[in-house]
Amino acid sequence: MNYERYYVCDLLNGEGVRVTLFVTGCPHACPGCHNPSTWDRKAGRPFTAEVRERLLELCATHDGLSLSGGDPLHPANRKAVEELCRQFRVRYPDKDIWLWTGYRHEEVADLEVLRFVDVLVDGRYRRDLPTSKPWRGSDNQRLIRLRR
Known part of the structure; x- marks a missing residue:
C-alpha cells in the first residue's frame, strides 16, 4: 500500500x-473528487512499518484515527489497512477509527477490517448531490456507526 499524506492534527x-x-488507490474515480491525486x-510513498508506527504513536494524544484517500478499502490496500486498524485497536481500545470508502457498506460488510472500524462513511462521491451533512461529501453517502 502507498499513501499520499497524513495530517497530525485534523x-x-x-x-x-x-x-x-x-x-492511494481508488477504483471509483468519482467526477469532482476532492483528492484525484x-x-x-x-x-x-510506501506505507512501511515505520510509517505505521509513527501514526500509532501520534494517536496517543489524539481522539482517534481517520482513514481516507483514495479508498482504504481498495483491494490493494485492505491488508495494510486491516493491520493498522488491528494494532490501533490493541493500543487504544477506547479511541475510535473512522473510514471513508466509495464502496457501499453492503459490498464490504464481510471484510475483516470492518471489525475494527467504529464509523464508516460509505458511497461514491456525487457532485450532483450536495449535502450539508457533516463528514460527507455528497448526500448519498451514509455515516454508519459500526461499533459502540
Whole structure:
C-alpha cells in the first residue's frame, strides 16, 4: 500500500482531534473528487512499518484515527489497512477509527477490517448531490456507526 499524506492534527475528518491518513488507490474515480491525486495506487510513498508506527504513536494524544484517500478499502490496500486498524485497536481500545470508502457498506460488510472500524462513511462521491451533512461529501453517502 502507498499513501499520499497524513495530517497530525485534523479537526475535519471525524469527531475530535484526529490523525488522518490518505492512502492511494481508488477504483471509483468519482467526477469532482476532492483528492484525484490519490487515485493511482502506485502514487505516493510506501506505507512501511515505520510509517505505521509513527501514526500509532501520534494517536496517543489524539481522539482517534481517520482513514481516507483514495479508498482504504481498495483491494490493494485492505491488508495494510486491516493491520493498522488491528494494532490501533490493541493500543487504544477506547479511541475510535473512522473510514471513508466509495464502496457501499453492503459490498464490504464481510471484510475483516470492518471489525475494527467504529464509523464508516460509505458511497461514491456525487457532485450532483450536495449535502450539508457533516463528514460527507455528497448526500448519498451514509455515516454508519459500526461499533459502540
